[in-house]
Amino acid sequence: MQNFPRLEVVVVALLAATTLTQSGCESEGCLRGEEGCEVPSACQALAFTCADPTVELAVMTAAAEGPGGLDAMGAAGDWLLRNAEVEVVIDGLDHPAHFAPTGGSILDLANRDRDDDTTNHVVQVVGALPTDAVHYLRARTIEGDGFVALQLEGHLVGDERQRVYTRYELRACEPGLRVRTEMVNGSDDTVVWSNADGTFWGGRSMLAFTPSPGEGYLHPSFGLGTLNDVVRETPFVVGTSHSVPPSAVAFVPCNVENVTGFHSGQVSTTGMPRRIITPRDYQVYERFLAVRPGAGAAPGVDVALELRRQLFAEPFSTITGTVTLAGGRASSLGQHARAAVMLREGSLGDPAETLVPWTEVVPGNDGAFRARVPSSRSYVLQVIAFGAVQAEQQIDVGGDTLDVGSIEIAAAGEVTLDVTVDGVPDHAQVLFHPADDDTALAVTSQYFEQGVVCAPLLGPPNGGSPACNRVLVDGQQAIDVPAGNYDVFATAGLFASIARASITVLPGESQTVTLALERLAPPAGALSADFHVHGAASFDSTIPDFDRVKAFLAAGVDVIAATDHDAVWDYAAAMEALHADERIALMAGLETTGLMLFKLNPDVYYPQVIGHWNFWPVPFDDDAPRNGAPWDELCEPGTLFERVAARGFPVADGVIQLNHPWADADFARDLGFPRALGVRLDQELPRAFDGTGAGLLLRTPPGSSMSNGDYHTQEVMNGTENSAFLPYRAVWHWLLDQGIARAGTANSDSHSLHDSILGTPRNLVRTSTAVVGFDMAQFNADVRAGRMIGTNGPIIEATLESGAAIYYPSILPVAPGGAPALHVRVHAPAWVPVAEVRILVNGEPWVIGGDELIHPDDPLVPIDVLRLDRTIPLADLLPSGTRDTWIVVEAGDPLPQTGDLDCDLVPDTSDNNGDGVIDWTDVDRNGDKVVDADDLEGEEGPEPCRDDYGADSSADRPSTGPLQNPPAPARDHAAYLFLAVTPGGYPLAFTNPFLLDRDGNGTFDGPGLRGAP
Amino acid sequence: MKTLLVIVAAIASAAAHAASPCDGRALPEGPVPTGFEQAEFGVVRRACPRTELGLSGVGRAVIEQENFYANLRGGVRLDASMQPFPQLEVFASGEGFVFNQVIQSYRATHMGLGDTSIGATLLAFGRNGFALAPTARLTLPTALGLYQHSFPMGLEAGLLGLVVPFEELRLHGGLLGAATWAVTAADSDDRGALISNVGADLVLDDWVSVVADLNAQALHRADLDRLTVGLGARFAFFDGLGLEVGAVIPVAGAERNLASLVLRGAWRFQ
Secondary structure, three states, X not given: OOOXXXXXXXXXXXXXXXXXXXXXXXXXXXXXXXXXXXXOOOOOOOOOOOOOOOEEEEEOOOHHHOOOOOOOOOOOOOEXXXXXXXEEEEOOXXXXXXXXXXXXXXXXXXXXXXXXXXXXXXXXXXXXXXXXXXXXXXXXXEEEOOEEEEEEEEEEOOEEEEEEEEEEEEEOOOOEEEEEEEEEEOOOOOEEEOOEEEEEOOOOOOEEEEOOOOOEOOOOOOOHHHHHHHOEEEOOEEEEOOOOOOEEEEEEEOOOOOEEEOEOOOEEEEEXXXXXXXXXXXXXXXXXXXXXXXXXXXXXHHHHHXXXXXXXXXXXXXXXXXXXXXXXXHHHOOOOOOOEEEEEEOOOOXXXXXXXXXXXXXXXXXXXXXXXXXXXXEEEEEEEEOOEEEEEEEEEEOOOEEEEEEEEXXXXXXXXXXXXXXXXEOEEEEEEEEOOHHHHHHHOEEEOOEEEEEOOOOOOOOOOOOEOOEEEEEOEEEEEEOOEEEEEEEEOOOOEOXXXXXXXXXXXXXXXXXXXXXXXXXXXXEEEEEEEXXXXXXXXXXXXXXXXXXXXXXXXOOEXXXXXXXXXOOOHHHHHHOOHHHOOEEEEOEEEEOOOOEOOOOOOOOOEOOOEEEEEOOOOOOOOHHHHOOOOOOOOHXXXXXXXXXXXXXOOOOEEEEOOOOXXXXXXXXXXXXXXXXXXXXXXXXXXXXOOOHHHOOOOOOOOOOOOOOOOEEEEEEOOOOOOHHHHHHHHHHHHHOOOOOEXXXXXXXXXXXXXXXXXXXXXEEOOOXXXXXXXXXXXXXXXXXXXXXXXOOEEEEEEEEOOEEEOOOOOOEOOOXXXXXXXEEEEEOOOOOOEEEEEEOOEEEEEEHHHOOOOOOOOOOOEEEEEEEEEEHHHOOOOOOOOEEEEEEEEOOOOOEEOOOOOOOOOEEOOOOOXXXXXXXXXXXXXXXXXXXXXXXXOOOOOOOOOOOOOHHHHOOOOOOOOOOOOOOOOOOOHHHHHHOOOOOOEXXXXXXXXXXXXXXXXXXXXXXXXX | OHHHHHHHHHHHHHHHOOOOOOOOOOOOOOOOOOOOOOOOOOOOOOXXXXXXXXXXXXXXXXXXXXXXXEEEEEEEEEEEEEEEEOOEEEEEEEEEEEEEEEEOOOEEEEEEXXXXXXXXXXXXXXEOOEXXXXXXXXXXXXXXXXXXXXXXXXXXXXXXXXXXXEOOEEEEEEEEEEEEEEEEOOOOOOEEEEEEEEEEEEEEEOOXXXXXXXXXXXXXXXXXXXXXXXXXXXXXXXXXXXXXXXEEEEEEOOOOOOEEEEEEEEEEOO
């Protein structure tokens, strides 16, 4: 019958399909997840030869077996792969770091025997969420003829069924690793993946360089909501270090033509194109990760182009030339900021956003440079010096080589800084500032158009000295300075005078600038201390140890808590080399830094972290992961405190500090625990966990013996730029109002020479111990008790005196009898303005200012000047009644006017549009750091406040900020001197409180929230 | 094989002649025709054969803000069925255009062809207001560009039923066993599933009806893949044109989609 042949066809088709599918496709690697599978070798088209065919893989037994470098963190139990060219450390499975939930990631990537690792971490990811990272379960080593390999097996954090297999392979003679990652979607969900390497640059560290129009080192900013708008496809990505010793890493794809990813100063991803991956599908990514020595992007670009020649038959040409100076110190060539050559594809006159930067090379000491670029293209060659383009020309690259000859750039002036302290050469810091607007216009620049603005740019901002506009000196120091008129300031810290010189720098001419400082008598019975300091051991710093310790000495700080991110460091070698042990007591400590988001706060739907916490002392163990620091992720603070204690932190004698309690989140990670919890200062803090975010602040996490509230100190001042003082102070006062007393501290949180000045601000701890014969336990006991002030200049000596009894500020309650009086004595070096003294009684200020204070005539006179000495009967200050009361004394400038637009009683906005009113028109809504009409587009008026901002509080809460300090004074203003050595800061000091037990119950219960009956 | 089919068809034809509930109405019938998986996998069909050409707009979405995940899918589906003889229906449907966007930290989109399914239903018994029809369907991975290395397929087979106790009420149902696998170098991850449906068309007039379904699928991705409720409204015009709008909403199980929606128009030729 005619109809049935159709049925026959159907049946035959079914049978055929079944046969085909049963035979399946040939499996490769570990895609089928079979026991004992082997991921194949990647990048088969590559071949390198050399004289030394050795290659080895071993499990480290000590850190010294691995490479060194600013970010070298290899420890016992990690894997070391090594050949004649490179050394690579893969962290052990039980050594998780940074964003990775387990080990199995690249921890160190260095050139053989050069100790030049500046790579924080390279992990496998599929996206930017915590669930997009890889959890490795198993590892095995593979050795063969001319290669070694480490194969790891695991799954994505979000779903165990999404299997991941990675093979790291090192072959003899090759300048890096061949890596193949297979990811199989064994789940039921359709997902979007980019099988990629996530590189954690950290910030202030390596810079990502991408050959993408208008980019290079410059990358568009983004948030999680705009991430997809900034994803780029490029033939490779290079990471460059801008400190010493320099190196470059290159990420080159093998099985696709371009890498896809996003880039910033903190992280980059480089991998496969974003794709929808249906269940049962998979994605394989093969790439070569190279590392080469040398400054600039060129070492990485050169090897990337060689790899692409072998993989994709893409030809390259070698450009050579010489940069010469029209005078001045030829020996200054070879320094990154002095001259760098950038090659951008395009034509002179093309808009900058269309030019494609292909490489950036630093000429040698003789000015000669050599770099590779893709062949048969036209380029704009630029020589960049002190952050500005000083020469450019068009070149057309045809053949294999092109010599562009000599390119002359303007001479700089040579300035020899000759700094003495008390008549002898000693450590100091010198800051250059333009002396007029023309010079400011000429020399203001950014390092490769990104990051901090410097005027002038004397050196890479995040490296050693000179950095940005700052120079560390110890006696005489010669540097190159671009032509212009400058005010040069020397400082040796808060207890010394300031020296100032006005100079004119002419091209090609030399001069010596003599700056004489005098130390001022520090307060007796006190040690100055900075409890928040970073160096290259932190993932977001590349200041060499030597420069970091020189900064300690230049600041004249007595005690340092070394608090690097997620790693313990003791600066031992640099301390010894500089004989700093004789002048500084250094306590090795730690700043824990939550990076892995998790569900913390029951009030909001999105994951968070617990902010940053400092601990000191923490034992330093070079051979242990993270040098002895514990894994600090995915836990509440109480549990974290236990983990640190398990690593040797002395719970009885050590100090736990809550850092920057109200700082803005960074890369979606909260930096302050109270802010992460969404506490509101108009509400009482729950003393027991009530299911709310605020209820977490004091609770003891399940399974922990320590409470989230078991910290001893809280930062009230953080950073030389002190606009965040008012929010941090508000949190501190709010806790005092409720009888929750923690000592307040003031720290620099310095990460480099260009950001906060080390030791500004600092603490003055009233203690019986000294640097020589330092009794750490006694010192920390005094810190925990709050026997200290915080200051960036003014010194406050405040006592409560009643007959023979004298009480000092601390967090131990007192009940002075008789007729006590508050004695306030404020003094400061002549260069520190003190415009007012505030006596805060339960937060309400009594202000003493103007003519009531003594103001020195000449800020350059090397003397300490008494500003106020007054005794006030306590009865005149206290409120009526018998409720407990706290008193804090502050001194410095009047506080900036601020507003609280989201009604949580935390200052959040200043008068940013200058109209004299702080309101909704002062908010920088588009994040461009300028408050203007663009920020008001679509806005009709103020956003309403609510008692509860709900589960999506970031969306529902009224927009706020920024908080900005008052504009800088004019150069001829007396206060300019202070600002010149305290960039972005206004004079400020505070005491820890007097806690008055007025109701006599033996405890300090606080006066209650403001407005409470 | 040919002989066997002829015999089956003859028996079915004879059985179907006595008061079959399957008639020539243009009003759409059977379960709401939209689902949550590849092509029409998991969507139980009507028991009664038709010669019909249909065009649908379909869409579904997973939106989970707390998990930073969304999967938006919409498309146009063309379906056709033909009766080579009265009791046998062969059918095919294909997504002529599909838009699929998945949003996590990254966002990726597929636009293009969707998947295809082909199958057949045989009205084995139909009289006295009761019909029973075995059916089978094969799902094919024709969504070129969506699948990179792994091409999923599915096969469903089972029994469809229709009971018409009185003219205004038509009760439908089905029970199918299913299997899925993939052509891939990775693990095929072969799976089975049980699919069921019960529902009712309430015929308000000869040109309008409403439908309610209860569907369940189990064992494919979880013990209970999904328990869903389907609701729809149906219309008929001009003796051949049928229109329906419907939604299927998960009420229990592992299903993450919020709902699956359909707007379908079809011309019935026979």
